[in-house]
Amino acid sequence: MKTIKPLQERKNTATLLIHCPDRQGILATVTEFLNENRGNIVYLGQHVDRQEKIFYMRVEWELEKFSIPKDKIGEYFDTLIASKLDMDWTIHFSENIPKMALFVSKMPHALFDILARYTAGEWNVEIPLIISNHETLRPVAERFGIDFYHFPITKENKAEQEAAELELLKKNDIDFVVLARYMQILSSGFVKNYPNKVINIHHSFLPAFAGAKPYHAAHQRGVKIIGATSHYVTTDLDAGPIIVQDVTRCSHLDTVQNLIRKGRDLEKIVLSQAVYKHLQRKILVYKNRTVVFN
């Protein structure tokens, strides 16, 4: 199902994401570098963690009149600025549309939400493929015209299947992975291939109710609010850097089934908001926490 229409025209821009030890003048140095080379800044976000003494920055500028050729920007920036200031940095170009793979199990709500946004042109992304450990959602993939791969997972075949999945991801130049209620735990080996590039949605307000069956646990505890948490997957289960969280009220009137129903709306929105921030290159990760620019 092809895109109905792109919602926004996208400018030809470059985006730098930076973090480094804080010191005087970093902001001035970076913005001057862009200004002097006729880079019209369209977004500037900066944050200083004064406790850890870390400087974070996201700057996006138009390439049209920029005097450094696109393929030289990284080199110039590294030589002239980054190497002198101990910067960790990445550069991203709006022309390069990232490729995202979806992992799903049986529940369709988060998958539908993502495919609807994709089809509506809300996101600057390509989704070449969907991977699942069940056949259940193949019809959804087919209706949206996206390749669907079935990798059943058992204790015995897990290592082998993950290897095959990884090969498929590499072959398709997948940049990042979204677990849209994928009910399997990825092995450390898998996760290490995509550091801060696997986004999961956990159906609780982490760190409360990590692990299995959080709605049952929430009901049992008698909480008055339930939540959902999107985070980057690390090798610690449900303990990776949090990207977005949201909550909704519940009460003694809510059965576990009701919590599950209310939770679906939270889960899909919270996951899609995290994907959107990731696509916008607005997330920096440091010491298992995120800086999420507005």
Next chain:
Amino acid sequence: MKTIKPLQERKNTATLLIHCPDRQGILATVTEFLNENRGNIVYLGQHVDRQEKIFYMRVEWELEKFSIPKDKIGEYFDTLIASKLDMDWTIHFSENIPKMALFVSKMPHALFDILARYTAGEWNVEIPLIISNHETLRPVAERFGIDFYHFPITKENKAEQEAAELELLKKNDIDFVVLARYMQILSSGFVKNYPNKVINIHHSFLPAFAGAKPYHAAHQRGVKIIGATSHYVTTDLDAGPIIVQDVTRCSHLDTVQNLIRKGRDLEKIVLSQAVYKHLQRKILVYKNRTVVFN
């Protein structure tokens, strides 16, 4: 696209929705009527508006062992109870799956959200058709396997087109209509055919920013929170009984485009929540206000 699977088994139940002048003993009278006839109550909600002295009630019971035949329940209830207590009442059977028509224009987000829930089996409803004043969303309808009718509307042909739409709705036994960002105002004549049976989503926190371009108006006013409102359509524009409202925070950082983007998530969830309450027969309307049972 056929349903993936129904999420819940549905019991064979009847539901009474009642409102009447408040007096002593109504609740006891109704529950005894059900108990004496072996109706196992699975839901009981009641509310007394002590200012207006109105009693509201929703009661749902299992029909399996109920001693009054299904097609006689209304008659018996009216004769034995309702007529004596000046009740306005309706009865609904879970076996009768309601038929819903969707009206859309060009924006797909609310349509996708509804069709995703429909396909996932979240709702006990049938959607025989989608009506639009534009061709834009026909591909979406087709992919989900739902008939799509194009009724272009102009000042000149509006009365005629609405008459044709109404005929189509009648022919398909449509019970209620959902305006999923349908950008036309329905005439009074149309609305009167479906009293409290046309659900609209307005993209503001009503009564603020009624009418056209609410996000532009919200941006202009500099509000710090935006909202969405689902309501029954009446002959007064954006003034019908409110069913569900929700809000999200914004700030000086949000352009109008950002408000529109954030608003889409609100709109689709708020509309779908209203449809769900309507399908569950949990809404009573009195004096342009709703009682929405939990």
Next chain:
Amino acid sequence: MKTIKPLQERKNTATLLIHCPDRQGILATVTEFLNENRGNIVYLGQHVDRQEKIFYMRVEWELEKFSIPKDKIGEYFDTLIASKLDMDWTIHFSENIPKMALFVSKMPHALFDILARYTAGEWNVEIPLIISNHETLRPVAERFGIDFYHFPITKENKAEQEAAELELLKKNDIDFVVLARYMQILSSGFVKNYPNKVINIHHSFLPAFAGAKPYHAAHQRGVKIIGATSHYVTTDLDAGPIIVQDVTRCSHLDTVQNLIRKGRDLEKIVLSQAVYKHLQRKILVYKNRTVVFN
């Protein structure tokens, strides 16, 4: 500081709180008992936990024309109804103003919020005394004209001091205790004297971040939302029945100090809302969970 003025006139009513095994006709039986004896019902709330098969009810009626004398209502209700239906029940009269003791340490925000409501006449309560393990807040108590007792607590004197506190509470006919950021853990022995009658505010979204320094832990974990939880104190730390929870958003911009500042507003409101519900007799506890009527 005497009450500025009572905000509402209070009617002379009785309130029954009931829970019992669910069966047909309980609601009808209780309401008929009140109707037949000319008790004008001003509030009726009921809830059936269909999984646990427990019936919960709160009913409040005017005593003015009620035909059973106030001091006989309990006996009549028990004999005619409660004993036959295995009910746990309590009865409360609006004329009996409950007595509340406050326990505080050094932080004044929750204390001020409670005393402000008390002085403004928002609540139907008496506060004969404040107990603290520090002298810090004595000036606040004095300005509001409330007796302040200093019980310094050490490991060695804890049992002794709690015994003295209990004696003071008994002497003052204290009905329930509110821990307004009291930074001591009450012993099991103390808690058992006031089952479901000690209300605490914990400065996190329980069960996340139970125990000490929750804002530090929340900052460390990088959560995007912080919360506060009011609950009845049981012998398990921070694990008692939850009454009210609320949350507010935070981000990478928030230092621990900021979380503490934002949290103060949550804490005081969430605690006062719980106290209000308790005073209204709108809370039932069953199996470590609460039913909180609207």
Next chain:
Amino acid sequence: MKTIKPLQERKNTATLLIHCPDRQGILATVTEFLNENRGNIVYLGQHVDRQEKIFYMRVEWELEKFSIPKDKIGEYFDTLIASKLDMDWTIHFSENIPKMALFVSKMPHALFDILARYTAGEWNVEIPLIISNHETLRPVAERFGIDFYHFPITKENKAEQEAAELELLKKNDIDFVVLARYMQILSSGFVKNYPNKVINIHHSFLPAFAGAKPYHAAHQRGVKIIGATSHYVTTDLDAGPIIVQDVTRCSHLDTVQNLIRKGRDLEKIVLSQAVYKHLQRKILVYKNRTVVFN
């Protein structure tokens, strides 16, 4: 009632608030000016309104080692930078504690909330006096040890009384005024003396329900969410620049009295949050909208 203790040590800093036409290099120019003169930046916030092409900035730096004398900073900044870049700017020093006057009528909740924070040392402010058109809250002022002035207002004496109030404010060097549920409309003449320096709390989600009795209007309309709005007072009633808004859910169960009760908690928190932002010098006003820095 004197401050219990200041919650935070406050550094000796200067804060610049700037807005001007956007152009390249402003940020670099300002930060270099501070860096070159050894001003250690402790806060930097900037925002570009790309539609209006306006640049906004808040920068705060330590004065300890700053090489320009405090009383010359403004002159230097204006000569070297501001005048060249068409800047509107103000400078504020943490050592200068602002003086705030409170205007109240009969309702104490917002007054108590402010005085509690003041007494607890949450805010860097002095409150020399409270003005009211009623005697009702004099006892509250007295208990907190703050001068209370009674100015009864009638149609006939309004101009005269406002003149007397203004004189009292001038005499006490009042920097800004907070209307803590002051139920009078200030005249344009009064407001013009304190442009963007009178903070009001309106008990609705503006622009919905401007004017009198918003809770009654909200109940009548049947909204599902109520709100409160703090804003700077302009000569247009309830139409000034919005600072903070918040909302809470309501339902058909809520009487007008309940909405008023729930609203009190919103009002006091929303007003105090606005005062806090104002005291932190984190608000810029442009074209009837606010930029509120984090």
